[in-house]
Amino acid sequence: MKIQQIRNATVVLDYAGTRLLVDPYLAEQGAYPGFEGTANSHLRNPTAPLPMPLGEIINVDAVILTHVHPDHWDEAAINLIPKRMPIYTQSAADQAVVLSQGFTDVNLIEGTVLNGINFFQTNGQHGSDEALQAIGEILGDVCGVVLQHPAEKTLYIAGDTVWNRHVVEALEQFTPEVILLNAGDAQVVGLGSIIMGKEDVLRVFQAAPQAQIVATHLESVNHAVLTRQELAQYCELNGITSRVSIPADGETLSF
Template sequence: MRTKTLLATALFGALLSVQAYASDSYQHIRNATAKVSYAGQTFLIDPMLAKKGAYEGFPNTLNSQLRNPLTELPMPMNEAWQGVTAVVVTHTHLDHWDEAAQKYLPKDLPIIVQNQDDAKIIREQGFNDVRVLNETLKIGDVSLHKTGGAHGTKEMYAVAPLGQLLGDAMGVVLRAKDRKTLYIMGDTLWTADVNKALIKYKPDVLVMNTGSARVNGFNEGIIMGKEDVAHAHQAMPKAKIIAVHMDAVNHGAVSRQAMRAFVQKSGLKDWVAVPEDGESVKF
């Protein structure tokens, strides 16, 4: 009888573990904006919440005549922060922390940022609980770990006005006991810092900003693109990849349609998700 009881307990525990994994998800909202449900917490990532066409296109970039965002939110704005535990702002560029987010997000929501400069900006916007992710920070049972990168090439950073505008942008790794490790790479090219994060954390899920956004006068993008998805699969062949940051701002050079075609042609469709606005990916 005791053996049967122990077996039933083990099976019940295993079932709970499976259910826990099933409850974790990445809901793509628009651009790099997402709601991540993870280990009992819900994080709003890089909120850009304005209506379609609210802002002028980014000057001196590809298709700057277009107004941003290029698409509407897939939900009423207030649904974006319903049930949210904390907000993660990887950097304060308009397409990751816009005027609508600054105006409408509840001012008592915890805001997690990359450095003291961004913290100062957001505190001055009226937010009461701004936390700097220096290396590691804990929210409930979730550990958040800061990762580095580069929001452009060394040639771009050598041009003083552009380098200053590009600034810093962090990535974030989410870890919790009995959960898959999630790495949100952020606005970066593939750098040594990305390699270090992959080696250190061995993530099971990669969220990649792959719109290959372009500034005038340079052939390279300021974030990743299609080929980086293939690179990621080669580096982490068992990881689930979620490709986002496309079809929402003027300077993106890679569309979701083009990314899906690349994924199909490269034989990566079983590993790579390219979600529509509002779509959730479970992991």
């Protein structure tokens, strides 16, 4: 497989001969205001430019949406992606949202088989129990996705989740050999992290000794406070660089 980091949680996967776009966030740099009530909300989003032409990014066979928050499925993506593109969503609610935006081939992730690739949906939690109790309607439901094919290693896309039992269960059930972690430590003021941070990368490293880890969702939205440099330094200090990759925007990794 090949994993190309685009920006934020947006990646393009070449998996078993199929090209998949995950969580497209395609606006020009600075197109949107920062998220209110989050760290560095004075910054405009996206905080980084796209590393390649839009036409290359959307030249795919299908789109996977772990959820429909605007930094994973933005107005630019809605307008630019062809309406007949196959889209895979976590729930009937998200499916209805995407259908209402004019897309005609919108499916559920769980149970899908696409070109011989088996899709499995995993659970996640977009923040601590306290955060969900306080602003659960805003944080909403999220998921992860596992891809399996006889010719490829098992890939686990964890999605916008903190480290918790859902991640542990996914690791135990699927024993993935490649793990894509949203690791930018996005922060809500007063409620803490709503996705993984550097300590969580270490936890996943320790819990999945068979896996190569790819850190994504870094340096592209106002509230993601963990930088690539800080994560790289942390990995080096903790001796985990051998199995943790931190790709730059536009960089492609092969596994």
